[in-house]
Amino acid sequence: MxxxxxxxxxxxxxxxxxxxxxxxxxxxxxxxxxxxxxxxxxxxxxxxxxxxxxxxxxxxxxxxxxxxxxxxxxxxxxxVGPWLPEPYLTEFGDTAPDSADRAVLADTVSLAVLVVLESLxxxxxxxxxxxxxxxxxxxxxxxxxxxxxxxxxxxxxxxxxxxxxxRPRYDVDPARRRDLTERFIAAAVEGDLEGLMSLLAPDVQLVGDSGGKAKAPLRILHTADKVGRFLVGVSRSGPPGLAFRLVETNGGPAVLIISDDRPDSLFQLDIADDRVTAVYVVRNPDKLRSLAAR
Missing domain, CATH: 1.20.140.160 (PhyR, sigma-like (SL) domain)
Known part of the structure; x- marks a missing residue:
């Protein structure tokens, strides 16, 4: 050869x-x-x-x-604080286009599953x-x-x-996940607590990964009330001029937030029964570098 x-x-x-x-x-x-x-x-x-x-x-x-x-x-x-995998832009070049295969691959690359795999x-x-x-x-x-x-x-x-x-069980329908992700971000950006509460499961959790290098909760937040109020507080105190870009990471829709032309954070959701069961927020700048050119 x-x-x-x-x-x-x-x-x-x-x-x-x-x-x-x-x-x-x-x-x-x-x-x-x-x-x-x-x-x-x-x-x-x-x-x-x-x-x-x-x-x-x-x-x-x-x-x-x-x-x-x-x-x-x-x-x-x-x-420092909760750990999440580094977001990975998935275009499924390593899989067949069959929808069943895509669902399996998406599940095995999801943030939730990768967190579990860390303990193996x-x-x-x-x-x-x-x-x-x-x-x-x-x-x-x-x-x-x-x-x-x-x-x-x-x-x-x-x-x-x-x-x-x-492993948490969540809705893997791509269209439904995308729709709920868009509605979630719209409510969060507008500081719409009532709108957020209508989307959050009662036992929702928010996991923020900053590695101590950006502002994020150092503990996992639990319950819809705490998560909703935290997100509304963030939306009201955030800097102006943020840009929001819908991307596909780890097999599902996610929202990349850009500040001063640099990735500021990435949000991705777990969804079950048409409710958000987990919110993953990656803010560690080291874990966002691979998204900088996207």
Whole structure:
């Protein structure tokens, strides 16, 4: 395989590899680093006997992501306030366009699920991502991870139970989510408490991620009254000239707020039974850099 052909093959699979790495890591920059490292290893490798480039590349990417997760966990870095994954613009280049496949991929890349995945071990997370997000057979996952199939099945079962116990259930209809997101933002911008209360579930929670680098609640807010009043207070005290842009991140509609031509924050909602059950607010500027050019 020539160098040019090797480059073409890798670029063909890059979106898929990015999808795997991001679900493994929950951080766009780390995922990009892992994919770049995978490219370097692919380029330098003896590719003479590689019959299935995607399987070869997924194996490299997954193992690099596991190593990166272990490094992060071993550092045990303290984080100021609640933690959320870095928002990831999803155009589903790593999936088939089938609506059922899209729903599954959206679920496995959602902010809520990625938060749950943070509590899994690196191996459990790898198995869950490969099995639940991309449908890999257990035998193939075992080969990718150099583990026995029985061990992989155990890891998968444990991860699946853990996620099922903690994963919130929400409306995945794209049109409905978009409509409620637009209504929610309109009510929040106008400081319409009554309008917000009509959209919020009684037990709604608001999770704000600032990393201590911007203003956001340092604890999760609970109940419609507290969340609604907080949002109205923010709308009344916010700076003038904000721009609002509807984007798709993590498999669903989100609102990117721009201030002085820079991303200021991103809002995304979980929705169930036509009510907002969770509000995710990312304000950590480090986690908004990948959205700057959008």
């Amino acid at each position: 020539t160098a040019d052909l090797a480059t073409d093959v890798f670029e063909e699979h890059r979106p898929f590899l990015m999808g795997v790495a991001y679900r493994m890591l929950g951080r766009v920059a780390d995922a990009e680093d892992v994919v770049q490292d995978a490219w370097l290893r692919w380029y330098r490798a003896d590719r003479t006997d590689v019959r299935e480039p995607r399987a070869y590349l997924v194996r490299i990417t997954t193992r690099l992501a596991i190593d990166r997760l272990r490094q992060v966990q071993s550092r045990g870095e303290a984080y 071990s690196p191996l459990e997370r790898a198995v869950f991502v490969l099995r639940e997000a991309f449908g890999y057979p257990y035998a193939e996952i075992a080969t990718l991870l150099d583990r026995g199939e029985a061990a992989v099945r155990q890891l998968a079962g444990r991860a699946r139970r853990h996620v099922a116990e903690r």
